[in-house]
Amino acid sequence: MAIDFFTKSLDEKYNPDSHLIDASTPPSTWYTDPRIFELEQRTVFSCSWQLVGRTDQVRESGQYISFEIAGEPVVIVRSSDGVLRGFFNVCRHHAAAVVTKCEGKAENLRCPYHGWTYDLEGKLILTPEFAGVANFDRSANGLIPVQVVEWQGWVFVKLEGCGPTLEEFLDADLIERIEPINVERLNWFERRSYFLNCNWKVFVDNYLDGGYHVPHIHGGLSSVLDNSKYKIETGARYCLQSSPIAAEKGEAQTAAARKGDQAKYFWRYPNFMINIYDEVMDTNLVIPRSVDRTEVIFDYYFADVADFAKAKNLASIAVSEQIQFEDVAICESVQHGLNSRAYDTGRLSVRREAGEHLFHRLLHADLSNGVTDRQSQKQP
Numbered sequence: 001m002a003i004d005f006f007t008k009s010l011d012e013k014y015n016p017d018s019h020l021i022d023a024s025t026p027p028s029t030w031y032t033d034p035r036i037f038e039l040e041q042r043t044v045f046s047c048s049w050q051l052v053g054r055t056d057q058v059r060e061s062g063q064y065i066s067f068e069i070a071g072e073p074v075v076i077v078r079s080s081d082g083v084l085r086g087f088f089n090v091c092r093h094h095a096a097a098v099v100t101k102c103e104g105k106a107e108n109l110r111c112p113y114h115g116w117t118y119d120l121e122g123k124l125i126l127t128p129e130f131a132g133v134a135n136f137d138r139s140a141n142g143l144i145p146v147q148v149v150e151w152q153g154w155v156f157v158k159l160e161g162c163g164p165t166l167e168e169f170l171d172a173d174l175i176e177r178i179e180p181i182n183v184e185r186l187n188w189f190e191r192r193s194y195f196l197n198c199n200w201k202v203f204v205d206n207y208l209d210g211g212y213h214v215p216h217i218h219g220g221l222s223s224v225l226d227n228s229k230y231k232i233e234t235g236a237r238y239c240l241q242s243s244p245i246a247a248e249k250g251e252a253q254t255a256a257a258r259k260g261d262q263a264k265y266f267w268r269y270p271n272f273m274i275n276i277y278d279e280v281m282d283t284n285l286v287i288p289r290s291v292d293r294t295e296v297i298f299d300y301y302f303a304d305v306a307d308f309a310k311a312k313n314l315a316s317i318a319v320s321e322q323i324q325f326e327d328v329a330i331c332e333s334v335q336h337g338l339n340s341r342a343y344d345t346g347r348l349s350v351r352r353e354a355g356e357h358l359f360h361r362l363l364h365a366d367l368s369n370g371v372t373d374r375q376s377q378k379q380p
């Protein structure tokens with residue numbers, strides 16, 4: 001019975017082979033049905049490289065960060081040999097979280113429940129009051145590893161073997177675009193979380209509409225961008241949107257915070273964005289909390305994060321936050337409409353919405369693979 005729902009939602013109501021001129025958005029069930037949300041957790045979010053933190057949080061041996069991906073607790077730690085390793089943050093004894101803080105530094109990883117202790121390589125080294133237990137192999141009870149990679153000063157994790165390989169993740173085409181910007185010269189300043197009453201894909205769609213909504217929703221931002229020259233370029237699993245900045249005639253507060261020649265907006269499938277204006281950068285991590293609830297984590301970076309630059313940096317964040325509030329309102333309006341019996345799918349602008357088209361096709365591939373896997377598991 002469940003398969004009928006997926007067949008309808010994925011195969012009958014969405015055609016991944018349509019070119020942009022013929023394409024429509026996915027059906028509204030992708031945005032409103034908990035079965036799609038659950039399938040996304042198993043596929044889209046378990047099979048992609050997900051941001052968990054920054055390299056500067058885990059430079060020294062023993063430094064760790066913990067995070068949750070698709071509902072799974074993970075911990076990343078710089079081991080004594082200098083290698084960055086990742087594990088499920090789940091004790092092999094009775095499943096308690098071994099690390100309980102978001103970040104920190106430790107000599108080894110000690111579970112707070114009964115004191116089982118793992119070294120920085122994930123090996124189980126101490127099991128208090130466990131003498132006499134038969135057929136127990138301590139060496140087979142280390143923390144379960146996950147794949148980890150550092151890229152441009154960020155740390156990413158992939159939970160499963162499916163999805164893009166490390167080589168595909170380190171996409172040469174994307175690196176060629178990012179490297180000249182030298183994002184690692186910018187310093188992390190502050191993290192802020194925003195919660196939206198909408199599906200996570202509504203936020204991503206809004207981000208990827210190629211500046212379509214900017215003149216209508218964002219008066220301040222629109223006044224400093226030359227939207228007629230807005231460019232949309234897509235790669236295998238990313239999209240770069242860019243626009244010349246024309247700050248002279250712009251609204252004063254926005255113009256002061258958005259300098260440089262060009263705004264660049266990178267999106268990496270499925271849920272990570274990098275927004276760059278010269279010496280100002282923010283990243284967005286879009287986290288589905290339920291089918292209609294989304295957390296977006298903004299990390300703000302600036303060239304200068306010394307005390308004397310604080311007021312200027314906060315003024316820049318205030319501009320970004322205003323844009324974010326405008327986006328929250330429209331995303332929540334869209335989610336309400338997606339629940340209406342009056343709507344199922346809509347068409348895409350050829351001029352503007354190539355990024356969304358790519359996003360929807362990649363989603364379709366991941367979701368379809370997940371359904372196929374489930375079907376094949378059910379075969380006797």
Ligand code: FES
Pocket residue numbers: 091092093094095096111112113114115116
């Ligand atoms: S659950 Fe970790 S030591 Fe018991």
Ligand SMILES: [Fe+2]
Pocket residue numbers: 206213217218323327
């Ligand atoms: Fe926006």
